Amino acid sequence: MVARMKFIFGGVVIIAALTWLGFVGFEESKAYYITVDEYSSMQDSLQGKTVKVAGDVVSGSIDRSKPQMEFIISSGNSSVKVRYIGNDIIPDTFTEGSKALVEGSIAPDGVFQARHIEAKCASKYEAEYSDRTSQ
C-alpha cells in the first residue's frame, strides 16, 4: 500500500509540473483564429495579440519587389494586406489563388505582419475536376 501511495504521489508531482510547463507554453504560443471578415471588424481589439487569419490569396496581389513580400488575402467582401516578415521559406504551395493561413499581428501602419505562412492548394487541386464528377 505504501508503494502505491508513493507511486500516486510521484505521478501527481509529475503531472502538476507538466501542467505548469504546458500552461507557460500555451500562453506563449496561443493565437486567435479568425476569418478575414472578423479581422476587418475587430481590428482595434486585436492590437498586440497573435492571430491567425485564413483567406484566399488575391490574384495579382503578390508583390515580391520589396525586401519583404506583400500580398492580400480575402474572403467574401473583406480583404487584409499582409507583409511577410518570417524567416522560413515561403511554402511551395503558396501561389496566387491558393488558400493561405497567416500567423502574426497588426503592425503600427495597419498592415498585418505575418511570421508564418501556411498555404494549401491541395484542396484546389482536387476541386478543379470535382464539379464535374458523378457516379
Added chain:
Amino acid sequence: MANFGNFCLLLALCLSLYALIASLTGISQRHSRMNKSAENAAYAATGCITLAFVTLVYVLVTDNFAISHVASTSNRDLPVFYKIAAVWGAHDGSMLLWVFITAIFCGIAIFQNRNRYRGMMPYVLAILMTDLSLFLFLNIFFSNPFNRLVEVFPDGTIQQFLPADGQGLNPILHHWAMVIHPPVQYLGLIGFVVPFAFAMAALLSRQLGDTWIRTIRRWTILTWIFLGAGLLLGGKWAYVVLGWGGYWGWDPVENSSLMPWLVSTAFLHSIIVQERKGMLKVWNIILVVLSYLLSIFSTFLTRSGIISSVHAFADSNLGKFFLIYMIGALFASLYLVIDRRTYLKSERRLDSILSRESAFMFNNLVLVVACFAIFWGTMFPVLSEWVRGTKITVGPPFFNNINIPIGLLLLVLTGVGPLFAWRKTSVKSLRRSIFWPVLISCITCIGLLAGGMRHFYAVACLTLCCFVLVTIIEEFLKGSLIRVRNKGENFLAAVVNLTRKNKRRYGGYIVHFSIVLMFIGFAGNAFNRETTRQLETGQEFGIGDYSLKMTGYQEGQTPNYEYGKVVLDVFKNGREVRTLMPETRIFKTGSRQTTTTVALYSTPKEDLYVIFAGMSNDGSTFEIKAYVNPLVYWVWVGAAMMVLGTAITLLPNKQSAVGRT
C-alpha cells in the same frame, strides 16, 4: 474497368456484411458451420478488395483519364513508379488503400488464429468485419475512386468526359519517401484493429486467460514498428521536400499519428507486467482500446477537415460517420470492461517503488500524459470554439514545453528500468549496477559543459543518452561474459548467441539503443543555425565551418517539369568537400506549381541544408537559404536501428515453436 472496380467493392461490402451477420448468428446459435461460412466470406471479401485495388493500379498505369481519380492525380508523362503512388495521391484512392490493408490484415488474422481460439474467433471476426464494412461503405458511397468524369451541358444533358491528359500528381509528393510513407503509415495505423478485436472478443467471450495476450503482443509490435517507421519516413520527407529545415512541426496530422504510437509504446511495456505479474489487466485493455480509437481518430482528423493542416485532404463529409463510430466503440468497450471487471482483477499489488513494475508504471504514466497533452493541444481550436466561441490555436512552444521533459524522463526510465529487479530492488544492488552508468555520464556532462555547451535541455539529453547507453552496454557485457566463462565461446559469438537465446529482451535493448540515437539527433536541434543570402555568380558566404561559393546557374527541363539549379561549391575549413545544387522546379501539369528541392550535405556531425528560394526579376541575384543542423544524421540511423531491433524481437523463438507442437 471502373464498373469492374465498383462491382468488386460492392460485392466485398455484401460479403463482409454477410460475414458479420453469419458470425453473430453462429455465436447466438452455437452453430459452428455458420462460423466457418462467415470465415470463408471474410476471405472472399479480402479477395474482392484486392481485385478492386489492383484495378485502381491498372487504370492509373494505363492512363484511364475518364476516371476522376486518375485525371486528378496522374498524367501521361508521370513515371510508372509515381503512377502507382498516385493511388494514395488523393483522398478517395487513399481510402481504398486503407480498405485494402484492413482487408489483408483481417484475412491474415483470421487465417492465423482460425484453429487456435475457437471460442473467441467468431467475436473477433464480427468486430473485424464491422470495421471493414464501415470503411468499405464510406469508400463506395462517399469517396469512390472509380467515379467517372462527366460533363453537364446547359440544356441538362450529361455526357462522359475524357480529358486529353491528367492534372498530374501533386508535385510535393514526387519523392521516394512519399511513395512509401503513406502505405507504411497505414500499415501502422490499421494494424491496431486486430489487437482491439481480440481484446473485445476476450471480454465478450469471458476468455480472459493470458494466451491471447501473446497473439496481440506480436501484432502490436508489428503495427508499432510500421507506425514508427511511417512517422520517421514522413519526417524524412518533410525534411528534404518541404524545405523549412526541420522534420517535425507539431502539425495536427503528425500529432494524430504520434498519439497511437505513444499509447501503443505504453502498452508494449505494460503488457510485460501483466505477463509476469498478472497486474494492470484493466489498464492494458484500455490501452488497446485507446490505440485503436486514436488510429481511427487520426484518419478522422485527416479526412474530416475539422482541423486545418498542410497535410489534410480536402474537406469531406465522412467526419460524422467516424465520430459516431468512435463514440459508439468507446462506450461499448467501456461498458464491457466495467461489466467484466471481476475477470480482470489484479493478482498482485505493487510491492515497492524501487521495482521493475514501478518503472513500467511510471513509463506508462508519462507516455499517456504526453499523448493527452498532444491531444489537448491539437484539439484546442475545436474545444475552445465549443466552450467560448473563439478558436484558439497553440503552437510548438506548448508541445515542446511538455514533451521535452517527458522525453528526458523516459530516457531516465529507459536507463534505470532494466536495472531494477521485479518486486523489489535492494539499494545495495542498485548502487552496484548504477555505478558505471552514473560515473561515465557525469564525466560526459562535465565534458560537455567544459566544451562550452550551455543549453540546459541539450546537456541533460546528451548526458542521459550516455547514461542509457552505458546501461545497455553493461547488460550485453554481463550476459556475454557469463557465456564466455561458462561455455568458452569467443566474445563476439557470445553477444550473438545471447541475443538469439533471448530475442525479446536483447532485441528490446537494441530498440532502446535506437531511441538513444534518435534523442542524440533531437538534442542537435538546440544548435541549429540558418542564414539567408542574395548571391551573384562568383560570390560566396559562410555558415558554421562551411563557406559556399556560387559558381553558376543551370536551367533545363524533363517531361514533367522545368528546373533551375544554383551550383554552389562547398568548402569546409578551406577544403572543397562537395558541390551542392539546390533546385526549384515548375511542374508543367495542373496549376504549374513550383517546388523547391533541398540540397543536402549530411555528415554524422551535422547536415548542411541548402535551398534555392528564388531569383530576382532581372535574373542577376539568387536567394539562397542555408541551415546547419547538427546531429540530424543520428535520427535516421536510429530509425534503421529501431526497425532492426524490432525485427529481432519478432523472430520466432526456436524453443517455443518446439514447445507449441
